[in-house]
Amino acid sequence: MEDKIKKIREELDNDIKDITDLNKLNDIKVKYLGKKGCITELTSNMGELSIEERKEVGKLSNEIRTYATDLITSIEEKLKLEELNKKLESESIDITLPATNIPMGAPNILEKVIEEVEELFMSMGYDVYDGPEIEEDKYNFELLNIPKGHPARDAQDTFYIEGNEILLRSQTSAVQARVMLEHEGKEPIRMICPGRTYRRDEDDATHSHNFTQIEGLLVEKKDISLSDLKGTFDALAKKLFGENCVTRFRPSYYQFTEPSVETDISCFACNGKGCSLCKNTGWITISGAGMVHPNVLRMCGYNPDEWKGFAFGFGAERCAMLKYGINDIRTFYNADLREVGSFDRKESE
């Protein structure tokens, strides 16, 4: 009997040695522990044995049954765990896969420049005004000291809506005239008015029949001088082009200011040493400005003996072009997403 059991045990160990499959393990289970399995059969002839023999056979067959059951169960658990792991592995999600690229867009560069300017001037107590793009000749020209027939009108030839009186504004200065009249010569004014303007220009890389002007006006009872304008313009240049940017005035002529100046900023590309951007001068012209002409103050309801002011204006596109290295003004208006995309890259750099 003992030999028989030893043989069964050796056979079982051998059968189970290289098992990797639950089905095959089940076959082994049947072979040894099934109803007709060889371990079950050990006790099939118990009735024919003596009491002593029954005890002996019962004990030995129980031992081998326990041994086989434990062994098969442990292998079964091991194989089930392996199978589960394999399944989990094959069903796992690879979170390192690149996501679908959804274009996020970026702030419009022109709006961004306008917002930066608005932010600066609001921090200095200025209000931001808006005005009509379809304007009367009176506000666009006459109140700004450009009477009918004045040659200065040629440079600002615009589009007329009705006769000679209703037109598309050629400058946002029209808003300044409106705001001055609104305040009836009684209150100081600090305002900027960014907005779209129109001129009958041939479109090319630096001209557009519509463009964005940002103008500012300050009217005070106190002594206001060119040095106040210079300080204000300096702050603007530093805000837009960096802390190292310095400014200079050159004498100029406009009908609505006296004296008038053209304002230059030091070239931010070469720090004033001279390069292709500044045409080797070290300076870039950016704006026109000056002290508000007494005639303009008077016509807009302010007594020039009591009130003084300065005004300035510049093109938002020109600033954006310089700041972001854009070489064609039409880029802002032709709605080509590829070019807008190149703005995005510049923004993130």
Ligand SMILES: [Zn+2]
């Ligand atoms: Zn330069």
